[in-house]
Amino acid sequence: MSTRATARTISPAARATHAGASPVPPRSTPRATPVRPELRLVPGPKPTRSRRPAVSVLGSRRARLVLLVVALLVGTTLGLLVLNTAIAVDSLKATQLRAENAERAQEVQRLEQQVVTAGTPAEIARAAETAGMVPAGTAAYLVLDPDGDATLRGTPAPAVPAAPADGLPGSGD
Amino acid sequence: MDQRGLRNRWGLIIMVTLLVLVVGRLALLQGVDGAEYANAAEQDRLRTYPIAALRGQVLDRDGSPFAYTVAASRVVADPKVVDDPARTALALTTLLGVPVPELTEKLSKDSRYVVLATQVAPETTDAIEALELPGVLFEDDPMRLYPAGTVGGQVVGFVGRDGAGLAGIEQTFQEELAGTPGKRRVEVGSGGNPIPSGIDESSPATDGDSVNLTVDQDLQYVTEERLGKACADGATTRASAVVLDVKTAEVVAMGSCPGYDPGAYSQTDPELLGNPVVSDVFEPGSVMKAVTLSAALEEGAAKPDTVLTVNGHIDAGDRVVTDAHDHAPIEWTVTGILAKSSNVGTIMLAREVGDEKLEHYLRAFGVGSATGIELPGESAGILQKSEDWSGVRAANIAIGQGVSVTTLQMASVFQTIANGGVRVAPRIVESVTSPSGRVSASPEPASERVISKATADQMAYMLEAVVGPGGTAPLGQIEGFRVAGKTGTAQRANPDCNCYEGGGYVTTFVGFAPADDPQYVVAVDLERPTSSAEGGQVAAPVFADILRFALTADSVVPSGTARPEFDLTGTP
Numbered sequence: 001m002s003t004r005a006t007a008r009t010i011s012p013a014a015r016a017t018h019a020g021a022s023p024v025p026p027r028s029t030p031r032a033t034p035v036r037p038e039l040r041l042v043p044g045p046k047p048t049r050s051r052r053p054a055v056s057v058l059g060s061r062r063a064r065l066v067l068l069v070v071a072l073l074v075g076t077t078l079g080l081l082v083l084n085t086a087i088a089v090d091s092l093k094a095t096q097l098r099a100e101n102a103e104r105a106q107e108v109q110r111l112e113q114q115v116v117t118a119g120t121p122a123e124i125a126r127a128a129e130t131a132g133m134v135p136a137g138t139a140a141y142l143v144l145d146p147d148g149d150a151t152l153r154g155t156p157a158p159a160v161p162a163a164p165a166d167g168l169p170g171s172g173d
Numbered sequence: 174m175d176q177r178g179l180r181n182r183w184g185l186i187i188m189v190t191l192l193v194l195v196v197g198r199l200a201l202l203q204g205v206d207g208a209e210y211a212n213a214a215e216q217d218r219l220r221t222y223p224i225a226a227l228r229g230q231v232l233d234r235d236g237s238p239f240a241y242t243v244a245a246s247r248v249v250a251d252p253k254v255v256d257d258p259a260r261t262a263l264a265l266t267t268l269l270g271v272p273v274p275e276l277t278e279k280l281s282k283d284s285r286y287v288v289l290a291t292q293v294a295p296e297t298t299d300a301i302e303a304l305e306l307p308g309v310l311f312e313d314d315p316m317r318l319y320p321a322g323t324v325g326g327q328v329v330g331f332v333g334r335d336g337a338g339l340a341g342i343e344q345t346f347q348e349e350l351a352g353t354p355g356k357r358r359v360e361v362g363s364g365g366n367p368i369p370s371g372i373d374e375s376s377p378a379t380d381g382d383s384v385n386l387t388v389d390q391d392l393q394y395v396t397e398e399r400l401g402k403a404c405a406d407g408a409t410t411r412a413s414a415v416v417l418d419v420k421t422a423e424v425v426a427m428g429s430c431p432g433y434d435p436g437a438y439s440q441t442d443p444e445l446l447g448n449p450v451v452s453d454v455f456e457p458g459s460v461m462k463a464v465t466l467s468a469a470l471e472e473g474a475a476k477p478d479t480v481l482t483v484n485g486h487i488d489a490g491d492r493v494v495t496d497a498h499d500h501a502p503i504e505w506t507v508t509g510i511l512a513k514s515s516n517v518g519t520i521m522l523a524r525e526v527g528d529e530k531l532e533h534y535l536r537a538f539g540v541g542s543a544t545g546i547e548l549p550g551e552s553a554g555i556l557q558k559s560e561d562w563s564g565v566r567a568a569n570i571a572i573g574q575g576v577s578v579t580t581l582q583m584a585s586v587f588q589t590i591a592n593g594g595v596r597v598a599p600r601i602v603e604s605v606t607s608p609s610g611r612v613s614a615s616p617e618p619a620s621e622r623v624i625s626k627a628t629a630d631q632m633a634y635m636l637e638a639v640v641g642p643g644g645t646a647p648l649g650q651i652e653g654f655r656v657a658g659k660t661g662t663a664q665r666a667n668p669d670c671n672c673y674e675g676g677g678y679v680t681t682f683v684g685f686a687p688a689d690d691p692q693y694v695v696a697v698d699l700e701r702p703t704s705s706a707e708g709g710q711v712a713a714p715v716f717a718d719i720l721r722f723a724l725t726a727d728s729v730v731p732s733g734t735a736r737p738e739f740d741l742t743g744t745p
Binding site: 105106109110113116117119120121122125136137138139140141143151152153154155157 | 237238241243244295296299318320321322324390391393394395651652653654721724725728730731732733
């Protein structure tokens with residue numbers, strides 16, 4: 001950048017006034033004031049190539065630094081955003097799975113309860129009676145000897161059929 | 174220095190002083206006291222919650238559950254947050270089964286916490302959650318289930334509101350079943366929600382151990398069904414039965430009617446919440462003749478075929494004791510005396526043994542002391558010291574009056590005889606299983622020889638005659654098997670007059686089968702205040718039905734040998 005030097009001359013009278021001294025009366029002689037140099041425009045020195053790189057390196061180094069910092073900031077922010085989103089998604093999935101687990105556990109508990117209740121002797125007796133079965137009497141056993149003879153032990157007796165239910169059509173009384 | 178400079182300087186001094194003060198305060202707060210404040214804040218946020226331990230199960234000998242715990246919830250409400258008590262009550266009434274006025278009243282209370290319903294099933298809480306009613310919350314309230322209902326109820330017992338066992342096995346094994354609760358320390362924010370990145374430490378709960386009983390749930394069911402039939406016969410007010418394994422004295426079934434359902438204990442008459450088999454005592458009557466005759470045989474005072482001339486009555490102190498029916502003198506063998514249940518014959522034999530020795534045998538058979546079974550409230554029964562026996566008391570004790578026993582003690586006497594003379598202490602718990610699956614078996618029960626094997630075999634022989642022809646209990650027979658047992662028809666003390674008049678009877682039958690290789694002992698007693706029916710008629714059939722099932726279910730093969738011919742009379 002070329003600077004233009006601006007020449008400024010101050011008249012001695014003004015100068016004197018500036019300095020704060022008592023004003024000097026203006027000369028009455030026609031002798032002219034000292035000749036003011038003529039001012040004319042001169043072209044400034046042409047900017048040399050050697051200076052430009054120095055200036056632009058400085059500029060781009062700073063520019064790069066700023067770019068780097070901005071990039072880091074943006075990158076970190078974006079990274080945090082991505083991480084947080086991922087955490088949120090996983091956390092949601094975890095909650096969902098936990099809820100599903102709890103539901104399944106409940107279902108298992110309900111089914112286990114069903115199995116246990118159906119296995120109690122009272123329930124089995126009820127189911128057997130509904131199916132038309134009767135409790136067995138004393139068992140008799142056929143004991144096999146080593147040589148194949150079978151001995152009857154105990155007194156076998158046929159099971160007594162259940163009394164027919166009242167109200168069946170054609171059941172007599 | 175000019176004015177400006179001075180103002181500047183003062184301004185600077187004031188600003189620096191202020192700055193120093195602020196920085197100093199900051200340093201104090203953050204640096205010196207910082208840790209303290211941070212700590213206090215953390216303590217304020219930290220809450221400790223207990224983690225409930227799952228209560229252990231009570232299982233039968235095959236692993237069928239008698240008692241187990243399931244997750245359930247308590248429905249509570251914060252009335253200040255509830256926006257419309259009437260509408261909320263209407264929405265909840267069918268789900269909770271609580272009437273609308275009660276719910277509305279609770280929801281309008283001036284409180285921050287009311288309980289609307291306890292032990293609500295998970296399906297119901299899901300339905301309530303779906304309604305999204307403000308102010309309605311849930312808390313853990315695990316529910317104890319007794320799937321077998323009244324079957325085994327008196328043995329298993331029940332738990333109270335706070336989850337502690339109040340009767341039966343639930344009580345005696347409270348510590349093992351309860352486990353140890355854990356705790357969770359967590360930082361909570363406002364509203365009580367845990368802060369996700371804050372402290373969250375927990376020490377897990379140790380779930381309770383499971384108790385494995387020696388009881389067989391199927392035999393227990395059959396026993397209680399049969400007792401229930403007896404209780405419904407119009408004259409029986411209470412009937413108890415216990416089944417013991419002969420060799421191990423394990424209780425395979427133990428029940429009494431009327432029983433109760435542990436799941437509904439709060440709706441049951443408190444008088445019925447005990448276990449009469451171990452806590453109720455009664456005078457056993459003639460079943461105790463087995464002890465008197467065992468003593469006589471063991472002491473060599475007689476043999477099964479020794480013949481005595483037995484009168485119909487005998488003097489005892491200042492009283493006269495007669496047989497069930499007075500009769501002219503009969504030449505009975507000792508077997509006959511037992512088979513006919515002759516009081517006079519028994520007293521004659523008791524006198525051969527002597528009071529002191531008889532007391533010794535009674536105590537050796539377990540009369541007068543608790544068996545030590547793992548159930549609460551066991552009674553030791555009553556047996557006076559022989560020095561205190563008056564003439565009539567000695568005679569009474571020989572025939573089973575004037576002494577008190579429990580059903581379990583009676584069974585134990587016959588377990589001794591059936592087990593070749595070795596008494597094993599009865600027990601009902603086989604083992605305890607930890608949540609990790611480690612099984613700790615109960616310690617081996619104490620065993621003691623009371624009579625010799627020879628005496629025990631002779632007793633088993635004579636007891637078979639009781640159910641044979643000429644005996645007092647043909648109804649105690651089981652087709653295909655040889656059965657041994659003894660009847661009892663004891664007078665029951667009348668609580669109104671403290672005498673025997675009008676008290677009715679306690680009819681008993683205790684026995685075992687197969688007589689030649691005993692597997693199970695069954696003891697049955699029926700309390701019949703208004704009836705004079707004999708043990709052979711009412712107790713023996715109950716005994717036979719229970720024992721028949723026990724033998725069949727366990728596939729006990731009869732020996733096939735015939736009952737011997739008994740000589741009930743002879744020539745002295």
